[in-house]
Amino acid sequence: DQQVKQNSPSLSVQEGRISILNCDYTNSMFDYFLWYKKYPAEGPTFLISISSIKDKNEDGRFTVFLNKSAKHLSLHIVPSQPGDSAVYFCAASDGRMGNEKLTFGTGTRLTIIP
Amino acid sequence: SAVISQKPSRDICQRGTSLTIQCQVDSQVTMMFWYRQQPGQSLTLIATANQGSEATYESGFVIDKFPISRPNLTFSTLTVSNMSPEDSSIYLCSAETGSTDTQYFGPGTRLTVL
Numbered sequence: 338d339q340q341v342k343q344n345s346p347s348l349s350v351q352e353g354r355i356s357i358l359n360c361d362y363t364n365s366m367f368d369y370f371l372w373y374k375k376y377p378a379e380g381p382t383f384l385i386s387i388s389s390i391k392d393k394n395e396d397g398r399f400t401v402f403l404n405k406s407a408k409h410l411s412l413h414i415v416p417s418q419p420g421d422s423a424v425y426f427c428a429a430s431d432g433r434m435g436n437e438k439l440t441f442g443t444g445t446r447l448t449i450i451p
Numbered sequence: 452s453a454v455i456s457q458k459p460s461r462d463i464c465q466r467g468t469s470l471t472i473q474c475q476v477d478s479q480v481t482m483m484f485w486y487r488q489q490p491g492q493s494l495t496l497i498a499t500a501n502q503g504s505e506a507t508y509e510s511g512f513v514i515d516k517f518p519i520s521r522p523n524l525t526f527s528t529l530t531v532s533n534m535s536p537e538d539s540s541i542y543l544c545s546a547e548t549g550s551t552d553t554q555y556f557g558p559g560t561r562l563t564v565l
Binding site: 369380381386440442 | 452455482484492493494495496499509543545547552553554555556557558559561
């Protein structure tokens, strides 16, 4: 049972345009969501997170939007840069009873076209 | 955040042998975790490494196959025992500090079993 889904395995975007990566979840107990970027042969790098009490969080070029009623979150990168080319994972945690484990989506490979 | 190192970065092992992976964090952390990323797959949690007590394993993972130690607040090891080619994966450790619910990842250990 895939509780966190990224339905687009790949995405190509022109440099300078906006990249939008999507993520859906099924577990209504998830209350904290994160986005990670992963280059080949490296561990995931934390990008940005959002708590379920918010619907938007922004950090520089990265903005995460959360729609709890739709169980959907998205990551916006603007403007997109060649260095953004990587695999992006969304992840979610259920904070009940100290259960901090992360459930990851399957990833979206983002390619920025110069 | 936390800076995490892993050793070895990669290894090629023979079927039936065991490999111990080390994870070192540059500061004391509350939680440490071990994940596996099989080829083309997402990250899957193996276990939570508990300081001073037995690790907490996720469904499908057992202590006899993946023994874990965590002798202090900055160090943990994962052993992959009696390896088979199906154990070929990237193994990642992560750590969560007490101040946030964000997990930071090490660079990973790429294991190939022949």
